[in-house]
Amino acid sequence: MHIIMRNIQKTGLFIFIAGLLVFIGSLSLSNFRLTAEIIDDRIGATTKATYLKKAAETLHITDREYRSKFGFIRDLKISFNKANDLLLADYGFTREDVDRIMAHITTPGVYSEEAVAAAFGNGSIDISRQEKFRGSTSWMASQTYHNNAALRKAMEQKLPDLNQEVLQGVGFQGYALSEYTFKITKSASEGILTDHLRAIFILSFLGTILGALLFIVPQFKEGPPGIKNNGIFHHPATNRGWLGMIVGGMLILFYIFLYWFPEYITNWTLLLDPVKKWLGGPDAEADRWFLYGFLYTLVMLVMGIRMFAKYRGNAYQMVRTTSVLFFQTGFAFIIPEIMARFNLPARDLKNAWPLDYTGFYDYNLEALTTGGGTGKAILFWMIGLAVIVVPVMVYFFGKRWYCSWVCGCGGLAETLGDPYRQLSDKSLKSWKIERWMVYSVMVFVYLMTLAVVYTYLPTAEQATPDKWFTKGNFIALIWVAMAIGMGLLFYWQKQRERFSKKTFLTMMGISGAVLMVIGISHFVLKAENLFFFNSYQVRAWYGFLIGSAFAGVVGTGFYPLMGNRVWCRFGCPLAAFMGLIQRIKSRFRITTNGGQCISCGNCSTYCEMGIDVRAYAQRGQNIVRSSCVGCGVCSAVCPRGVLKLENGPDNPERIQENPIIIGNDGVALNLKNSGK
Amino acid sequence: MEHIVIIGNGISGITAARHIRKRSNHRITVISAETDHFFSRTALMYIYMGHMKYENTKPYEDHFWKKNRIDLKRAYVKRVDTDNKAVIFSDNSAMDYDALVLAVGSKSNKFGWPGQDLEGVQGLYSFQDLQTMEHHTKAGVKRAVLIGGGLIGVEMAEMLHSRGIDVTFLVRENRFWGNVLPKEEGELITRHLREHHVDLRMETELKAILPDKNGRVRAVVTHKEQEIECQFVGLTAGVSPNIAFLKNSKIETQRGIMVNRYLETNIPGVYAIGDCAFFREAPPGRRPLEQVWYTGRMMGETVAQTLTGNRKMYEPGSWFNSAKFFDIEYQTYGTVNANPAASEAVFYWEHPNGKKCVKMIFDKSSEKFLGINVFGIRMRHEIFDKWLREEQNIDHVMTHLADANFDPELYRRYEKDILRKFNQENHKNLSGQPKSRTRIFG
């Protein structure tokens, strides 16, 4: 029996690895050919497309068969550059243009719009160029220049900006450029992959799933129910050994390609096009985010089954795992696809700001406010979720309702990440680092969102009946909200000391400072940027550093190194916010069962958030920690039944600063009397 | 400022040191021959099974000791010279003390079986034992035989099982852990061990352990003259106080270090706590020698009071304990004897799956609740402690059982089933109270 199961598992592992190899190998299963049709199809019949076609033709890239993706992408990028050059040659501005203008200047050192007009010809391109040039130099008319040389210099200095503008308008740049690169590369694929799409799909996806299930399902029959962490610290996959490092490395590579080099993994999106069309309609097409969502959900489902096998004796774990799988599959994956199919704004409705840091970015606000009733309802829900539902639910149930029941990041951590939970660092030092980092990210994201929304909103003068909510309204609203927040904090802290003095003062201090700065900035200085920084640049950096590098590359890639909640613990601003509420005002706690703790350390070891649970349990103290995500695993692995996650009144006994372990009557009474 | 020397860095010695530090400025030295730092002995099995590393079993980070000014010394004390108030180490160096706390723990019992010192035969108590076990079971062990069915025996069985080693368990009594567990509970555990393919041999005693030609264990022979081939033997027939090194001192020892209720030995300024302390007069309702984690901790707390100027009697509250047998957790509160006294009434409920049960003992005439054994369900210590202290009767316990449940949320609850059976058997008509957060949390 045992032997048969082992063999099934071994077979499963073999099939899984084979499937994975096919999946990875599928990246190299195409040749590439760029055609004029592809360019027209991907870019549309625009000036851009014309120039790109011209560039590709001059470089002899069109209609050439590439065996190597690297070669193709390199040449494609060269074509883009070339197209940009060609565009600039026709639409750009050079010193010769300045020369010609200077030739028409009559009074030395005095700018004249007529001179500019005269310098450019009358063709349609010429006129638009002339207008563009005038547009960004006309202010020079009010300037005085000592001589022509100075004027010429001033105009020449403008050239790079002007050309940049041109490229932004008709050239290939920035985000659009990477999108084109991706799409064109995808369309240019041909050969084995596209010819045998179905077979490769089956081999890679069904293969890995089947293999994984053959490996996992026998675990349901491995002895009676009961959590077995046997061999975890002996196995190189789970003890920071070589296997773990390989897995981590692969995850990191995946994220790097996904975020920054998606054009190299277009084949995977080709594989998924049929799925995408089935869900999103015949016009839909799999992009990298669909690929990510699909893999994410799939991995969670498969590893969720592993959770069911491992924790099958524990009802809390079973229900909780079902819940995260449901929210990922339904809310994060399927519902947005369906919304998009019906032309509704596609959103993951459970993804709460500020984890969803782009939720209130201008483009989203614009899309939602102009998106009709549904759009407005969604916006309304997003605000309600972030400012009402989240805190109220945390009050009643602790932040676990989100972190380990609903959240997508949490969901991945609790399924794919479960084998790595023991790798989180439990030291006091890491707790210190954690607090600094996570609250810094939180404050940062708040300020950034304030700044972005502020920039987006109209001033009183710009307001229209449609866009009536002004910058001033916004500042007033934030003031009121923060005042209420600070008032509550003050009241609760007065009631009994829920934070250390230092923490409390820091929180009040930072909030007060923010109140003041936004007030001064708006009312006194009438600054364009709320915090004097350019909100666009800041958010680009946030997206790169926190949204992608931290949440993705480190957050998941470091599972086998630092445990499965690196992101949730050190980076997630939503977790930080909910943690504060969990500590200040919540009914949730982990109760310690009297004196039953034997200090074995299982709880601390398997706490994914790196909480030293034992430190509390062995003192007979409840665990009320901001970072606890309520996964319940400490309680599940405790061999003495010491820990229970539960909700009860938020009375002084919830956080016991000086707990008394029951069992020792003589000493306990003595301690009680001395008030210690 | 006195110099308090504590021999033993187990739970009792360390608890004493921590509480002395909390309450005073005395110089504290903790001596141990076993490990540099305090670790949890109860977690030894988890290191072997790969659930944890040794590092994970240390309840305090290494910087804790320095910060709290508790000096640690790794050395073996070979003799205590109470006349000169000094402890003498194995290298003949000495250390003076003003007060001495003996927290020296236990060692595994060996009853003089032939072959008990062969290679591959061992008990499990210390960290070194664990290393030896690791070494002995590294390769080539197909079957292990365990002698004596107690808690450490079950743990060893689970450990070996996790490495795919078959286990034969020789148990002297007719049921598992028969001197502690009543019949039904013993049978429940027996069934569960068999479910895990442990080959349990009841009423079987060890006669001898046989060597192969290299002096390694090859087989054991039972008193029924059965020979069982094996490559490893675990001696798990209990532990006894570790007092050999005190033999030539003036400190009085018998089965353990003799102490009064104040944990004082016959020599002033010398105390004994934890596994090694034997009470001349046991606390009411308790045994004179209690070798468990909790009592060690409580004695440590108590002696710290005494050593910091508040002479305190050892007054443990109601007995409680817990254990885990493979997948089945066990908790007990109050007193449940293996064989009930004539004055005691017994109520027993078992889940149809045979893996959960509740045993309650109460006084036949007064119906006062005396104790509970519970398997597969967790119960709240605080509530049972309160009920025992308040001397509640069984009806109160039965009707309020929902308050005591400590299982994780979303677990099935059994109070109704339990009460139904209780009502039937006792011709009562009690109705259960729903769980009350006010009663539980105040």
Ligand SMILES: Cc1cc2nc3c(=O)[nH]c(=O)nc-3n(C[C@H](O)[C@H](O)[C@H](O)COP(=O)(O)OP(=O)(O)OC[C@H]3O[C@@H](n4cnc5c(N)ncnc54)[C@H](O)[C@@H]3O)c2cc1C
């Ligand atoms: C495998 C195992 C599992 C257990 N599980 C449980 C459980 O689940 N629940 C429970 O309640 N109890 C359990 N116990 C029992 C519990 O661990 C003991 O009761 C407890 O550890 C005793 O603590 P102590 O401080 O009295 O002594 P110890 O922990 O034994 O500490 C004594 C220390 O003193 C040192 N020492 C002794 N003599 C000298 C000397 N001459 N010189 C220097 N150092 C010396 C020893 O090396 C040792 O380190 C278990 C025991 C074992 C072995």
Ligand code: SF4
């Ligand atoms: S797992 Fe349980 S017994 Fe072990 S240290 Fe944690 S609370 Fe204590």
Ligand code: SF4
């Ligand atoms: S303390 Fe327990 S419930 Fe909270 S995160 Fe850690 S393991 Fe999970």
